[in-house]
Amino acid sequence: MSRRSLLRALGVGAAGATLAGCGVPAAFVEPGDRAGHDSSATDHTLHFANWPLYIDTDDDNESKRPTLDAFSKRTGISVTYTEEINDNDEFFGKISPALMNHQQTGRDLIVISDWMAARFVRLGWVQEMDRAKQPNVAKYLDPQLRSPAFDEGRLHSVPWQSGITGIAYNRKRLGREIRSTGDLWADDLRGRVTLLSGLDESFALLMQGNGVDITRWTPDDFHEICEQTERRVRSQHIRRFTGNDYIKDLATGDVLACQAYSGDVIQLQADNPDIEFVVPEEGAELWAESLMIPNLARHKRNAERLIDHYYDPEVAAELATWVNYVCPVPAARDVLASSKDGETAALAEDPLIFPDDTMRQRLAIARDITSEERTDFAKKWNSIVGL
Numbered sequence: 001m002s003r004r005s006l007l008r009a010l011g012v013g014a015a016g017a018t019l020a021g022c023g024v025p026a027a028f029v030e031p032g033d034r035a036g037h038d039s040s041a042t043d044h045t046l047h048f049a050n051w052p053l054y055i056d057t058d059d060d061n062e063s064k065r066p067t068l069d070a071f072s073k074r075t076g077i078s079v080t081y082t083e084e085i086n087d088n089d090e091f092f093g094k095i096s097p098a099l100m101n102h103q104q105t106g107r108d109l110i111v112i113s114d115w116m117a118a119r120f121v122r123l124g125w126v127q128e129m130d131r132a133k134q135p136n137v138a139k140y141l142d143p144q145l146r147s148p149a150f151d152e153g154r155l156h157s158v159p160w161q162s163g164i165t166g167i168a169y170n171r172k173r174l175g176r177e178i179r180s181t182g183d184l185w186a187d188d189l190r191g192r193v194t195l196l197s198g199l200d201e202s203f204a205l206l207m208q209g210n211g212v213d214i215t216r217w218t219p220d221d222f223h224e225i226c227e228q229t230e231r232r233v234r235s236q237h238i239r240r241f242t243g244n245d246y247i248k249d250l251a252t253g254d255v256l257a258c259q260a261y262s263g264d265v266i267q268l269q270a271d272n273p274d275i276e277f278v279v280p281e282e283g284a285e286l287w288a289e290s291l292m293i294p295n296l297a298r299h300k301r302n303a304e305r306l307i308d309h310y311y312d313p314e315v316a317a318e319l320a321t322w323v324n325y326v327c328p329v330p331a332a333r334d335v336l337a338s339s340k341d342g343e344t345a346a347l348a349e350d351p352l353i354f355p356d357d358t359m360r361q362r363l364a365i366a367r368d369i370t371s372e373e374r375t376d377f378a379k380k381w382n383s384i385v386g387l
Helices: 013-021 067-076 088-100 113-123 135-140 179-183 197-209 219-234 246-252 262-271 298-308 312-323 332-337 342-347 371-385
Strands: 045-049 079-080 109-113 158-170 193-196 238-242 257-261 276-277 283-290
Touching: 067 298, 067 312, 088 109, 088 113, 109 298, 113 238, 113 283, 135 298, 158 197, 158 246, 158 262, 179 197, 193 197, 193 246, 197 219, 197 257, 197 283, 197 371, 219 238, 219 276, 219 371, 238 246, 246 257, 257 262, 262 276, 262 342, 298 312, 312 332, 312 342, 332 342
Parallel strands: 045 079, 045 109, 193 238, 193 257
Antiparallel strands: 109 283, 158 257, 158 276, 158 283
């Protein structure tokens, strides 16, 4: 299942809908109640929960994770690494009872998508990190990712990996270039276009196609894209709405163009060089999936050290060669460029891993859907999508 998985109809049932929909969340935790006793000094362990296939593994032994093993060897901290996050809402449902009741989650470090990270920050469910103890983060974090609207100054989150939501298409089959979001609506693509089904994954690019500044979009902007999308569904221009299964549709030729994630397209291009990824002229969304330390985590200092380990450019470069998403450590580019291995060195020139200045000028981080907006917006979008 996609790490940028779809938002379900009303979150995670009644509890999720209630938390998302109220202006001042009933489960809000005050800053003074978020920290627990930190056992890091005497207990050299750490529980790290992540998504599947989101860390480097050894070619000969998939149970080994070189960058994580190097951290343990250097620090003496033993890491319990679990690939238990398959869906943002599902994971929210799994740990929210503990967090809203001021209990430990059993996890010291989690990775969740930016729109869900915004919910955790609003609820006061994650701790502020000590940047004085994270010199690599302070020095090397991508400037474009330093201060998202949901977490000013990145006090509670640090990007694990980043990515771009843009357009993928088969240039050979289509027989022309796609340069803008508006190109998706040309007659020769009727019935051969897919959009992402998740509200949080889809709305920003569509707004950008209308010339909207997604850092400060309005409810009117949202309703406009809903009306446009509904018309295109009725005219059968949009073939369907997808999760990550757009990969199969594009690979088989069932669709010629689709809304897509940059990291997926890198993998597709390895098998089919005719697949191209476009950051439209009007812009595309830059997003991140972030490391966060839940309230009452028993090994906060150990977690902060692990985060800083992954912001060492050498380590970030090693991870980037495996996951192929936008690297949040631009300095890792020089590490890869100096590699004696030609294939590795070539990754330094891939703009989907290290966006160049021209591409970056067209990237923006969307303002989050507020708690007051979410329930009604999700209901409207999901009625169009068919969820």
